[in-house]
Amino acid sequence: MLVLIKENSHQMSLEGALQVATQIKLKPDSVIGFATGSTPLDMYKELIRMHKDEGLDFSKIVSFNLDEYVGLHPTHPESYHYFMWENLFKHININPTNVHIPMGMADNISEFCNWYEQKINSYGGIDLQILGIGANGHIAFNEPGSSLGSRTRIKTLGQKTRLDNSRFFNEIDEVPQYAITMGVGTIMEAKKLLLLASGLNKADAIKATVEGPIMAKYPATIVQYHRYATIIIDKEAASQLEGEYIDSSL
Ligand code: GLP
Secondary structure: OEEEEEOOHHHHHHHHHHHHHHHHHHOOOOEEEEOOOOOOHHHHHHHHHHHHHHOOOOOOOEEEEOEEEOOOOOOOOOOHHHHHHHHOHHHOOOOHHHEEOOOOOOOOHHHHHHHHHHHHHHOOOOOEEEEOOOOOOOEOOEOOOOOOOOOOEEEEOOHHHHHHHHHHOOOHHHOOOEEEEOOHHHHHOOOEEEEEEOOHHHHHHHHHHHHOOOEOOEHHHHHHHOOOEEEEEEOOOOOOOOOOOEOOOO
């Protein structure tokens, strides 16, 4: 696991974008796993800039998103479909038929989840999976207590996650109670992981993820087992770490 500590969250985003761009340049038909949340927003802005100014070509990539709220229509402004199109996809030359985001309105959710797993496999798996992290150590919507071998499925959202995400809704009661999420096992099968975190409210989760014991209480801790995981964090998110990590200036 490579831990890169950057001066601030903007530097974190630039580094993240550089790593995603490098992946796409090396393999133009890369399968990229995308994440939502406020953390990757600035990185997505930089990827859009790279597309517009430098011609970074997304036309052959295939995308799979980590998760989606159950019950939100893709046109709902807080759905992850809407988020991805507004904040990235509509600004780049991705082929819409290559975009995959869990269907929160699926009639048969377990059938949909099996289909999603098969679809990922049909492309040979995910080359690079972008991840954020919840303040409680969740990845995607794999809440504390999630099985570390879990696959794409429906999860009940914990009170902490609903509270954290209520900032995007009018009130907490509007935050859906369930989500479809790639499992921890699904995420771990990606060939590379890129986990981003910034801010003091992520410092405990990062401490547990990088230096704590691996446990279902903090699903993100499993990334310690991944052979090609890169953690890009700002100084605030790194503030609880005790180990020596690569200097942000390197
Ligand atoms: C949500 C998403 C996660 C994301 C997390 C952190 O719960 N399902 O994929 O990592 O929020 O979000 P933020 O980046 O806004 O802190």
